[in-house]
Amino acid sequence: MYFEWYRPTGLLLLPLVMLGFVASALGQTNPNHLAREQSRYLSRAMNQPVDWYPWDADPFKRAKELHRPILLDVGAVWCPCCVLMDRNTYTNVDTANYINQHFVAVKVDLDASPKLVAQLQQAQAVVNLPTGLPLTSFITPDGRLYFGAGYLPAESKNGKPSFREAADEALSRFAIRSTVEEQSFQLELEE
């Protein structure tokens, strides 16, 4: 009797459980903070294992609370290197865990926020850092852009540092306040 009642429910549950396994193997957990975003570049990253926030006051507040730097990714749907970084770096579960442990992650769509992105590109150029698209920036909780790069491959090649190497460097620099103050650009955080 018990078995009879249980079987249909079990049959229904089985695909759900299997889906859960597949999702966790792919690193797709609950949607991050991009789930409600209209921009295609942001919404397509909502199931990435990185705990992405959109650009607003919340991630800066969280970064202050946790005393962590902000990792900022700027990209666009038409940018091939942005696709590469999404595919090879930000969907990698180990890398995502590392990011979620050490940074507050923010994603920005160039097409949705051109003025903001121009400010970020200018900031990075003024600090004499490589710029480009995608733009990878590291920002203090109070809005000082102090380190960054353009496209960062998953593994270092042709003299380009890997994402992990750049992120480690960003953490080291963040630990020394005087280095940050010496070479950084204060962003306007209104937007």
Added chain:
Amino acid sequence: MKRLVLHFFLLSMLSSPLLFAIDNLKLNSKLDYTSDSLDGPLITGDDAQSGFVPGKPNYVIIYGEGCFNSKRQAQRTVELYNKYRSRVHFVVIDLEIQRSPEQQKLVKQYYKGYIPQVLVLDAYGEALHNQSGEVDSEPIENIFEKALGH
């Protein structure tokens, strides 16, 4: 002794990037002009990190490697260089690599976050043209001719 000091001074002045502009400009032959692919530096040349050089008009391009508008402007830049190389100094600023202090002066003063950016500066460093986005060669040539007193 005085002569030695003078020689040393002259030599160090001559080797300064302030006196030399980029020369032997060449376009990267592998550029794909239809996409934002990363094909490496768009323009190569000797003394590629030089900044503004006084005494002649300067043409400055600020570009990003993965930008097809920059690639197309790079093509026009090399054509202009081949035509005006003896009369105009050319400055090529690649935003994807670290830049010399001379180039950083121009970046801090003029770059507003959009690429490509084209500047024409007169012999004293005053901006005669400052525009983001692609620009045809003809208006630039007109500015060159005026600046050269023709």
